[in-house]
Amino acid sequence: MELDQIRKIVELMQEHELSYFDMTTADGVHLRLKKGADLETLRNALSAAQFSPQAAAIPAAAAPVAPTAVASGSEITSPMVGTFYRKASPDAAEFVKVGDAVSVGQTLCIIEAMKVMNEIKAEKSGVIIAAVAQDGHPVQFGDVLFRIS
Amino acid sequence: MFERVLVANRGEIALRIIRACRELGVESIAVYSEADVDSMHVQLADQAVCIGRGPSKESYLKIDRIIAACEITGAQAIHPGYGFLSENARFAEICTSSGIKFIGPSAKVISMMGDKATARANATANGVPITPGSDIIIDADEALAKAREIGFPVMIKATAGGGGRGMRPCFRAEDFHALFVAASNEAMACFGNGECYLEKLVLNPHHIEFQIIADTHGNFLHLGERDCSMQRRNQKIIEECPSPLMTPALRKRMGEASVNLIQAIGYENAGTIEYLVDAAGENFYFMEMNTRIQVEHPVTEEVMGCELIKEQIRIAAGMPLSEHVLNAQPRGHSIECRINAEDPYNNFTPSPGKIDLWYAPGGKGVRVDTHVYSGYTVPPYYDSMIAKLIVTAATREIAIARMKRALSEFMIRGIKTTIPFQLEILNHPDFVSGDYDIGWVGRYLEEKEKA
Numbered sequence: 001m002e003l004d005q006i007r008k009i010v011e012l013m014q015e016h017e018l019s020y021f022d023m024t025t026a027d028g029v030h031l032r033l034k035k036g037a038d039l040e041t042l043r044n045a046l047s048a049a050q051f052s053p054q055a056a057a058i059p060a061a062a063a064p065v066a067p068t069a070v071a072s073g074s075e076i077t078s079p080m081v082g083t084f085y086r087k088a089s090p091d092a093a094e095f096v097k098v099g100d101a102v103s104v105g106q107t108l109c110i111i112e113a114m115k116v117m118n119e120i121k122a123e124k125s126g127v128i129i130a131a132v133a134q135d136g137h138p139v140q141f142g143d144v145l146f147r148i149s
Numbered sequence: 150m151f152e153r154v155l156v157a158n159r160g161e162i163a164l165r166i167i168r169a170c171r172e173l174g175v176e177s178i179a180v181y182s183e184a185d186v187d188s189m190h191v192q193l194a195d196q197a198v199c200i201g202r203g204p205s206k207e208s209y210l211k212i213d214r215i216i217a218a219c220e221i222t223g224a225q226a227i228h229p230g231y232g233f234l235s236e237n238a239r240f241a242e243i244c245t246s247s248g249i250k251f252i253g254p255s256a257k258v259i260s261m262m263g264d265k266a267t268a269r270a271n272a273t274a275n276g277v278p279i280t281p282g283s284d285i286i287i288d289a290d291e292a293l294a295k296a297r298e299i300g301f302p303v304m305i306k307a308t309a310g311g312g313g314r315g316m317r318p319c320f321r322a323e324d325f326h327a328l329f330v331a332a333s334n335e336a337m338a339c340f341g342n343g344e345c346y347l348e349k350l351v352l353n354p355h356h357i358e359f360q361i362i363a364d365t366h367g368n369f370l371h372l373g374e375r376d377c378s379m380q381r382r383n384q385k386i387i388e389e390c391p392s393p394l395m396t397p398a399l400r401k402r403m404g405e406a407s408v409n410l411i412q413a414i415g416y417e418n419a420g421t422i423e424y425l426v427d428a429a430g431e432n433f434y435f436m437e438m439n440t441r442i443q444v445e446h447p448v449t450e451e452v453m454g455c456e457l458i459k460e461q462i463r464i465a466a467g468m469p470l471s472e473h474v475l476n477a478q479p480r481g482h483s484i485e486c487r488i489n490a491e492d493p494y495n496n497f498t499p500s501p502g503k504i505d506l507w508y509a510p511g512g513k514g515v516r517v518d519t520h521v522y523s524g525y526t527v528p529p530y531y532d533s534m535i536a537k538l539i540v541t542a543a544t545r546e547i548a549i550a551r552m553k554r555a556l557s558e559f560m561i562r563g564i565k566t567t568i569p570f571q572l573e574i575l576n577h578p579d580f581v582s583g584d585y586d587i588g589w590v591g592r593y594l595e596e597k598e599k600a
Contacts, residue, residue, distance in 0.1 A: 080214060080217065081198060081217035081218050082220070082221065113214075114247065140198045141202075141208075
């Protein structure tokens with residue numbers, strides 16, 4: 001099951017105003033999409049899906065995993081290319097969690113590039129409603145890191 | 150051989166490099182701006198990384214993001230293409246210190262030869278004739294005094310310039326100050342360096358350049374010349390190989406001078422030495438060296454039977470030049486037309502927009518290097534070249550007939566292109582006789598204006 005296919009399903013759900021989608025593919029991939037505030041269940045369902053290694057582009061936006069969030073909140077996107085980290089070091093606490101209120105200038109995450117750990121700071125205050133980019137994964141310019149209300 | 154190469158460029162050359170990588174069994178990584186998300190080079194690369202917004206200085210010129218893209222994809226080498234960072238010594242330096250192989254000569258050689266003023270000094274030091282000129286002059290008044298010394302007309306040239314940018318011809322002392330400032334500002338905007346020097350303007354010369362290539366196994370050679378005299382405002386629009394002005398004797402002299410120079414400076418990889426040749430084809434003058442692959446490299450590839458991009462990658466990987474390159478013999482004649490998204494009948498105004506029909510010519514001896522396809526939208530941020538049409542034939546006469554045939558088959562609907570103008574040139578008796586110089590297009594357009 002590729003990200004493009006999941007994206008299409010989400011688009012269809014929105015088009016037809018569906019709120020629940022549950023499917024198991026022939027090769028045992030179970031996908032459950034729920035339109036609502038239940039983001040934890042959503043993320044678990046998607047992590048069970050096998051992403052094909054042939055995906056041509058590092059996903060430009062992981063927005064489809066939270067269909068309600070498309071309608072609310074705004075995106076905090078990556079201003080650079082590098083590796084995304086939620087924490088200052090492996091055993092430190094995450095800079096921010098879902099549900100945290102953040103203020104302008106607060107460090108949200110680190111993007112590492114060229115041996116430099118760049119702290120990415122909030123440009124506006126609000127509440128983190130989703131953590132989209134994956135810890136330890138590469139991000140490109142424009143990739144959604146968080147959603148903020 | 151590298152496992153993975155990042156292509157730090159866009160458009161047709163990015164696609165060209167990706168194709169060479171694919172044939173070599175090397176994975177290609179494309180980088181792209183948000184404006185290029187639908188570009189063919191992004192689609193055909195093995196992986197693609199978005200590095201910023203449309204404007205070049207927010208994407209293709211962002212050194213840190215390009216290096217970071219290498220880090221996250223595991224690319225071992227970067228091919229910089231032409232333009233952008235391809236002659237940026239600092240970029241080459243950063244690649245090296247980041248453990249990434251820059252596909253081209255060393256940062257030291259790039260500095261030495263990429264800087265137009267110091268390149269002239271190197272040419273002189275190695276017995277290559279140059280046109281009278283000056284070193285970099287910052288002060289406009291001092292530059293004017295030097296211009297009087299050299300004698301008008303002079304060409305004000307930006308040391309970091311290229312592709313016709315940052316150059317202003319000056320025929321009269323009264324116009325000098327304004328032109329000096331204009332050249333400097335343009336260079337600052339395009340290349341980040343506004344320093345200028347002066348050169349005597351040789352009237353009606355031919356622009357003849359030599360393709361050179363060197364590996365790390367002691368092979369230094371030239372692969373013949375290209376005539377690029379058909380220029381509009383110092384930007385090439387038609388190129389051919391071989392030059393109609395060339396004789397075996399002149400080729401031998403210019404070829405030897407070129408090889409001596411690259412050997413003396415310890416050059417590595419592909420490059421081009423540009424010369425001005427007087428109308429009689431007797432004297433040649435070193436103009437500048439481009440320490441990168443050129444736009445018009447295909448005409449050399451067709452005539453000499455080689456693949457320059459692959460050789461570049463091989464050289465960077467430490468391999469020797471291919472046998473067929475070391476033993477290359479010219480065969481036939483090749484002509485290239487740069488197809489630009491411009492309206493040639495409205496002062497060549499850029500014509501960005503959506504191409505709703507694209508049919509490229511084919512048949513024997515026709516090669517089209519392009520990233521464009523039906524439904525593609527030409528973005529407004531970059532240079533206007535959308536395709537290169539290259540024809541090859543047994544003789545120059547047949548090549549001209551073939552180019553006219555191919556140009557007339559080319560269907561591009563939705564934008565204006567330079568095709569009808571290039572057809573006019575191909576049909577002109579001066580082109581057929583080979584009797585054209587770098588001022589030809591300017592004069593031709595002036596005469597048309599008067600008529």
